[in-house]
Amino acid sequence: MLQDEEFAEFAEAAAERLRTTAYMMCRDWHLAQDLTQTALTRLYLGWRQARQADNLTAYAQKILLRAYLDHRRRRSSSETVVEVIHDTGYRHHPDLRLTMLDALGRLNPRDRAIVILRYFEDYSVEQVADVLDVPVGVVKSQTRRSLARLREVLASDQLALFA
């Protein structure tokens, strides 16, 4: 029962952050809620091992992101049905400018996860590689590619960030 209390204490503290990460990945609060629920349940089932982790939050993020990537593989929830959008048009029309979340949505799921972990969660390249189970070189190259993609779609005033 002590382990359950430990888990509950950690989960209470981490749930909001996990759900926010999930939302940034999927842009759907209900799905984010479901993914967080799934991740917490899996974390509970492996709690004995999880509590030995150096960084428990990163461990939980890893479970969450894998749940999301599994979800994407399993279901066709990613159907894009809008007409073709000429991304660069956003740069010249202030009324149409994308938010950063919109821009992230233009990246594929793994690249989005890399940007979120690197620049929102402030993980090191090595930590991102561990969470996503990819080589460090892939994280570096995909980060460069993702930032270039964000540059393409963001408005000019936002581009100053990438100068």
Added chain:
Amino acid sequence: MTEELRGLLRDDLAAQRPPPLGDLVAVALRDGRRIRRRRRLAAFGGGTAVAGVLAATMALGGPFGPATRSEPAADDRTVAGATPTPPRPGDAGHFPPPARPGAAAPGPEQVRATPEAMLVLLEGLLPAGRTSAPAKAGPRDLRVQLYLDRGNGPGMIRVSVSGDPRSGPRTGTPAVTVDSQPDNCMQSTVARARWPDGLTVQAELATCLARDGRRNPPTLPALSKDEARVVVADPRWGTTMEAGLVRAGAERFPRVAYFG
């Protein structure tokens, strides 16, 4: 750059209105304990079965004992072992839902659900109209599609089921939510039923049809929100379904197209 990028993301998030976090932790604890119990029971059951076979073999004089007629092994897809009373195959009207969703009376035999059985059940739950374009997301994916034409042209409905396999009759009542996504014509309205055992049934009402190669032709939603609530709240949805529905699905939809 990191701080500025993070700041932009924080600004975007601050503009959001997320739903309440709810009792995520309590549900995770409850579901986790339930899964653990099930795993222990499965392990215990397996051990007991092996011990039982060994004991019986010993009692019968080992492998050279008198020949006996044993019961056939249960189909590994069978989850609940209630006496099957197969209804005639056909439409889902032959498979009446339990009168009281909250009741836990033993139900018909449950087997692993199939997309084809989902199509039979969905057809039976839809209001009067002409159905067409049955499709599934994958060979065993519990996600299906039907068009329903109620006189105003076809409207598209997609239903999916997710959750752990259950081993007995469904109990309790589902929490049903309906959300609108006006900027997503494929999921313009999404109705979800969440059952206490972790099962989620989702119906997506579209305001366009599947892509015809060039575009998604616009259309009217096939159901009202209230009708969608009734569809997702039916207790017969599950990762296991009545054996009769599964048989009817195989007969009614021997070949089903895939949607992407």
